[in-house]
Amino acid sequence: MSKDGYSFSLADSTVAELLIQVRSGRIPIVGYNKMIDLLKTFLNKDLPILPGKRDLEVIIGLHQLREGLEEISYLSQHGWYQMLMPDREYAHFGPSLEKTCKEERDNWADFIRSFAETAFCYGIDIANSQPKVVADFLVGKVSEHISSDTYIEPSIAVRRHLEIRYRIRQVVRSLQKKSRITL
DSSP states (O other): OOTTOBBEEEHHHHHHHHHHHHHHTTTOOOHHHHHHHHHHHHHHOSEEEOOOOHHHHHHHHHHHSSHHHHHHHHHHHHHHHHHTTTOOOOOOOSOOOOHHHHHHHHHHHHHHHHHHHHHHHHHGGGGOOHHHHHHHHHHHHHHTOOSSSOOOSSSSSHHHHHHHHHOOOOOOOOHHHHHHHHH
C-alpha cells in the first residue's frame, strides 16, 4: 500500500495506552511482541508515531516550527523505540504516558458531550437514527464553520470533515448500543 502513496502511523495517545497496558501486565508481552512484529510491516518508517496536535499542524503546513520537521521525526522515532523496548524507562519528551491518555479520554468525552448537545438542539434522536444520516447532517453543520487560508491538498475542511464523520459515526454506534442494553 505504501507504493500507492498510503502512509500509516500510530497516534501518540495509542502508543501511550499500549505502553501503559503492557507495562502493567494487562497486555501479555508475547501478544504485544506479535503486534509489534505486525506493525513493523506497514508503519511509516520515517514517522511511525504521529505526534500531538501542534506537530501535526506543522506537518500539514499550518504552522512553522523553529526546529522543523527533523525534530518531529526524532520524537516519532523515539516513541517507536519505546514501543520496541517497552520494559525500559526513557526520558520523557512532553507529558507522561498517563497524562497523554487522560487528555485523550477527556477530549473524547468532551466531544461526545458536545455532539449530543448539538444533536439534541437539532431535534435528532441519536439512539433511533441511522449513523450515516446523523453523521451527514451534523458534518454538514460543522463543516460550514471550518475554513483555512492555507492551501493544502486535500483541504483542512475535507480532512476535518472526514475526522468529524468518523467520530460522529462512532458516537452514534456507541449510543445505540447503550440504548439497546438499557431497553
